[in-house]
Every structure is written in structure tokens, then in C-alpha cells.
Amino acid sequence: MKSAGAGNREEIRQYYFVIRELVGREIKRKYARSFLGILWSVLNPLMTMAVMSMIFTTIFKRSIENFPIYYLTGQIIWQFFSGATNAAMTALVDNQTLLLKVKLPKQTFVLARTYAALTNFGYVCIAYVLMLFVFRIRPSVTMLLFVVDVFFLLLFSMGIGYLLSILYVFFADVKYLYSIILTLWMYMSAIFYPYESTTELMQKVIGSNPVYAYISVARDAVLYQRWPEPVRLIQMAGWGIVSFAVGYSVFRKNENLVMQKL
């Protein structure tokens, strides 16, 4: 209950507490009926990586240096993006009773879903760091860039999440459509094949794919330990900021319309 003199600071603290509780709920919920719970977040990427790497190195031989890390870097970034946007999409509809009765900012729920994906990503990173050790990737200063990359990826995912959550209220079909788009998008992100081996046209398509920019920067930062091309850095920051700005403003504009629809 709010004390009479609740200041702005306290409001922010409370807001933070609510988001934390909601994030905790999402994560506990995700693995509510499984034995291993959160351990899945760590094991899942490891096992997919192991299986995929063995298959791909056997089929395509050594076309990519250090394929396991190459694949894992792309995979965890993609998983974060698709997980965050998918969860954010249904955030408003899933919480409609709460939305109608509680005087919380509407975006709280979208944010909570996205942060839950980020927390999950944090657990995945434990597995990732472990694998970096196993495959003898030396620590390097460029790895700091990975953090920056994830920050902008978060902004980008939030923006898309805002848009999708609004759209989903009006058109439930978006869910199915988006899953198809995601599949196509994944294959356009050069997660398990080298970007350079594609045709020129495909390189143009993949090169303008925002998710590929995040994957490419992450690979440069961690695997190749070099500065990414300036184009990718600009894409990384640009897509993040633009997506967030557009998503947020659309969300704010349609907030009330959504409440009426619900």
C-alpha cells in the first residue's frame, strides 16, 4: 500500500519491484512442470549446439572455422530475439484481466516478458562462457563489445515486441503469421552457414537483416576478436534505436484503443 508521501523515487522502486516479480513469474512459469527447471536454459543451447555441430561438420566438413562457437553465437542471439518478441506479442492479451483492474503502466507487461527473455539469455550465457573455455577462445577486450551488442539487441527486441503486442490485440492471426516470418527470418540470419558463401543477392538480403548485424557483431567480438565493419556497428545501434522509438510511440498511441478492445 502506498504511503501518503510516496515520492517519485518510491514509485520507480515500486515499478522496478513489480517488473522483477513479473519477470520471476515468467521464468518460474516457463519451467513450472519440468524437473530440471532453469537448468534447461543452460543445457538446451549446449545440446543443440553439440548435435548441430556434429551434423554440420560431418556433412560440410571444415567450411567454417570453429563451427560450434560460430553456431552457438548465432543461435543464442537468435533465440533471445525470437523468444523475447514471441513472448512480448501475447503479453497484453494474456494479462488482460490484470490490465483492466490494476493501475500499472500497460507497457509493464511487455517489458516484463522481454526482461524474462533477457534473464533467460543470462543463464544461456553461462553455457556460452563454458563453451568458450572448452573450445579455447582466449578472453579479449573486444568481448566488451558483446555487451553493447546485447544492449542494442534488447532495444530492438523491445521495439518489435511493442509493435507485435499491439497488433496481436487486434489480430490474433499475427501469432501464426509471425511464426512463419520467424522461420524465414532465421534462415536469412546466417546462423549455421557462412555469410560469405551465399550469392551476391543473398548477401545483400542478409546484410540488411538487423538480426544478422547483431549476430555478426557478436561473432566478431567473441570468436574473431576484431573490430566489426563500421556498417554493422551502425546497423546495430541504428536498428536498436529506431525500432525502440517506433515501437514505443506506436504503443503509447494505441494504449487506450487496446484497453477498449480488451
Add this chain to the structure above:
Amino acid sequence: MRCKGEVGDMNKKRKRSFLALLLCIAALLVYPEPVSAGEATVTFGSNYYRATDNEEFPIGVYLNGDAPIGAYHVELAYDTSRLTYLGGGDGEEDGVITLEGVGLHNQVKYMLRFHTKSGGTAEVTVENAVIETAAQDGETAERFDVTTLATAPVYIEGEDIAAEQEAEETEEAEVPVAGGVPVLAEIETDGAAAYIVDAASYIPEETDWQYEKLSGTFGDTEVTWLTNSMQTVKFLYLADADGRLSLYAYSESAKQLYPCNSLVTNGTKYYYMSPAVCENWPEELTLDAVRSEFIVYAMDMSGQCGFYRLGADNELLEWKPNEGEQAIKRQNRKLIVVLGTAIVLMIAAVFATITADRRKRRQQKKITAKTQKASDDFVEDLSLDVTEEEIRSWYEEAQENYQKGAPVISVEHVTMRFRIATQNVSGIKEYLIQLMKRQVSYRELLALSDVSFRVYPGEIVGIIGTNGSGKSTLLKIVSGALSPTSGKVAVDRKKLQLLTLGTGFDMELTARENVYLNGAIIGHTREFLDAHYDEIVAFAELEGFMEEKVRNFSSGMVSRLGFAIATAGETAEILILDEVLSVGDEFFRKKSLARIKEMIHGGATVLMVSHSMQTIVDNCTKVVWIEKGVLRMEGEPREVCRAYRENRDG
């Protein structure tokens, strides 16, 4: 013969060795005492140069002698079609730079400056060098034996304009047979006509490795092969119609020519070609490996051949047999270890959880048994808690206390309009279809129409009306969850608390987790929940069930927990109650009623919605009746309720 092992012209090396031999013989014959003539070289600072088109770049030229150098005269030729000489030498004429002068020490340095004007490969060659020793102590100057006349290729990045011009020129000339190059026969490569260059009569200038001539046949044509010094690889030059030459290597078994390209790795020039050229492959070399590791067969200037890996930056890397296979095996071994560890961890975790779960269940049984007794006792205590009379007297007291001041909630001319699609369109496809048919029509639903009323401090206002009359919409607008279409609601939302039950309960979480989740959502802070946790559990009578998932609770238990969380702690100044007072079993209903009374008694202003007329009449000081979005009546509870009932029945 001394070999400096550098890029050198074979022809010149031969000449040089021949000359050295002659000189020796001559020296032996002519002079009884051998005179040391000394040796000198003319070299470049680097074996090759890289430059980009339209750029200035320097080339260092070094005259090195065994003894101090005296007078010298050196001539260098350069590719005038790709380079412009800027200066640095002692003279230039028709693409020949002259270095002339008298030296002092063992070395004379020149720094020649060029400007590139076309892409492609330009060459700077020392054509001619006459170097004399410095005349010392009256001795006459002697000529150095010049052993090395260097050639340096300059790789210029950019469009090869010069070659195009050359091509044009030769085209214009229309030389019938391969641009003036003596050729043997016409064959076809990659769909274009090409001519086999007759190596017997013409050795192209660019032949810079140690070659041997060997006659043989290619197809039906008698040809002269150029081979490496070991005669293991056979080469042919093919010329196109313009006389442009390219080098091909011949595979005996495939009876096929493979193109040769050159590259420079670590300052050494190599010619590389398809591994098919080599007849005896090592056992480890498979077609698979060739393809996956980019293996090439390469020859250096002395004719030594071997297998190499072609690196990403167009360089030759050492190829170790089995390296690729082994790397994959190593990687797969690691992956299997990772997978194995993950699976073992998983199994271990499953076992751990199952045992922990079993232990927990055993403990839970004990606790449940205990609490069952405890709550039995508790219920007995409740029975003498509140009577209807008491409730009524509390209400009267509250009514007495209530004084008119500034309104706490003021609802002014609030109108709420919903746009509802007449057909329920919930998908894009349907939407598009309807849009095409122009059937997307909306119905305006007037949920609230110009509703105004005020609530003063201490008042307890009940809102009544049939279902769908706009009661809930009104509460949502007052609590701030909805914004009205028009009109205004003035209320201090910081002091306001909306009591709804079970909002934000998650069935998959435990009761304890739900206390924090639900508490956070309805606005309690973490500290507050920590402090009041025991109180909440006690009030909801859920001791011992808190670690249980809410999924397993009865609906009564859930509502009790919800009520306990919502009403914990100090009372807010403005309370909004949405169907709160019909919760749980009889005992709990009384208990919750008592709690509400307590809150009301504490001086809170209350706005409540209830379907129970009795609750309204018993508790409220004022009742607002809304029917179909319109405010029908506002006033004394009994009076309004009577009117409402008459309207409903009649």
C-alpha cells in the same frame, strides 16, 4: 653455382654462371696470378611491390659490391603503360631509367619514385649494369662481376586500363595467329579458342622459373613441354587471339590442361594449380579433403613442388596430411564430452528433484495434518465475531462521523464510448475479407453517458445497476485503468486502492510467490510484504500451504489469499471495492466483512460495487444507481435500493 634463392631470371642466372666460368678460365689463362675482380649485385628493396592505381610509391634500388664501388652505369626498364617515372634516378629515356655516378662505399642507394596509372602487374627490371671498383692507391679501376640483375613485379590494384588498351591495339592490328606469338595448334578451353604456344621457338618473357624443355605430344599435336627442373610437371602456354598468354599445367592421367596462377607467400613466388596435375597423391589426400581444405599443388621458382592449403587471404599454408580430419575428430570428441556431461547432469538433476520432491511431500503431509487441527480451533473462535446488529451500529457511527468537505472523488460529465465491430473480427484474413465487402461496421456502445457525482471524505458510496449497466467501466475509469471519452475524473490516485480479488494470481506458482507477485501488482512494496507476510498467511488461514502451488487450491482458498493480500496493512484513504464481500465460506465472509468494517471505521472513503443489495444497504451512506450508462438516481441507500428493486421487478 651459387644460388641466392631469390626471385631471379633463369636466363640471366645461366648467363651469369656461364660468364663466371668464362671469367675464371680467362683469369686462369691470362693472368698467372688470379686477380680478384669482386662481385656486385643490383637489387630492389623488396621482392615485389604492391600499390593501388593512381598513387605515388617508391622503389629502392641497391648497388652492392664486395669492395667500394667506383663509377657505375645501371639501366632499369619499367612498364611505361602502367607506371610514370617521377624521379630519383639520374636520367630517363623511353622507359629506361639510368643510374650513373661514382660511389664511395660498398653500397649505393637510389630511391626511385613512380606514379601508377593503371591496374595490373607492372615490372621493373635491371636491364644492364656496369659497375667498377673504386680506384684506390693508384690501382686501375676494375669491373665488378655483376651477379644479380633483379626484377621486381609491382602489383597494382585497380582496373587494368593498360591491358585493355593493349588488347585494343592488337585487335586493330588483326594479327591472324595469336598476336604475333608463334603457335602450334588451336584448341578449345572454356569455350574460347586458344592456341598452343610453340615453346621450341618462343619462350615467353614471364617464364621465371627454372625450366627444362621436353618434347612430347598433347592430343595429336607434337609440342614442346616446359617442365620444372625435375621434369615432374609439364606446362604449356596458351595464347588467345590477341596474344595474351596464360600458363597451363598438364595432367597425364586426365589428359587435360589445368590453369596455373601465381601468388607470393612470405616473399616467395609460387605457381599453383589443381592437385590433379600431380600423379602420385599421398595416401591421406582425398577428393573430400581437397574440396573442404582448398588443397592446391604448387611449384616454387626452383621447381620444387608440393601440396599446400590455399588460405583465405590468397596465401599458401603448409598442408599436413590428416590435419583437417584430426581437427574434426578433436572437435567432435569435445562435442561428445559436452553432450555427455549435459545428459549426465540432466539425469543427476532429475534424480535430485525426485528425491527432494518425495521428501517435501512427506513433510507436507505432517504439516497439513497439524494445520487441519489448528484451523478447526480457529473457526470456533470466529463464530462469536460479528453480528448483523454490530455491523449496523458501526455503519451508523461511520455515518455520524462523515462530514462534508472537499470531494475526494469527483466524477464530472463522464462519457465512455466503445467502438465495437458488429461482426467479431479477430483475424487479419477475416478483417481483409470484410474490408473488401465494406462490411466492417462499428456499433457505438455508450457505456457511460454524462455521469456526474461526487464522493466526500468518509462517505461510503455503493454503485448498483443491472449487469452491463456500466458499473465496472465506471470503477475502471475512477481507478485509472481506462481513460474516458469525454468528461473528467478528479481523484488523488496515490491515495486510492482498488481491491479486486485474485488479480495477477498465477496458478503455476506457489502461494508464497503469489503473495509477492500479487502484492507487487496491487502496489505493495517489497518491505511491506516482508513485514506483513505472516499476518497475510494467518488471515487467509493458509499456514502450511504456502509452498504449495495455487493450482492445487480450492477457489475459496484462492479468494481468501487474495482478500488477505488486498487488505493487509494500513488502510488506504480511498478504497474501491469490486465485488469483494462475497468471498469464501460463511465464516470467512463474516471475517472479511469485519475487516472491511474496520477499514471503513478507520476513516477511509469507499466506493463499492456489489450485487448483494443487503451489503449495499447495510454499509453505504449513499448509493448511485446507473442504468444503461445513465445515472438514474443518487441518494439515501434504502430509498435508491427500493426504487431500483421496483424498476427491476416492474
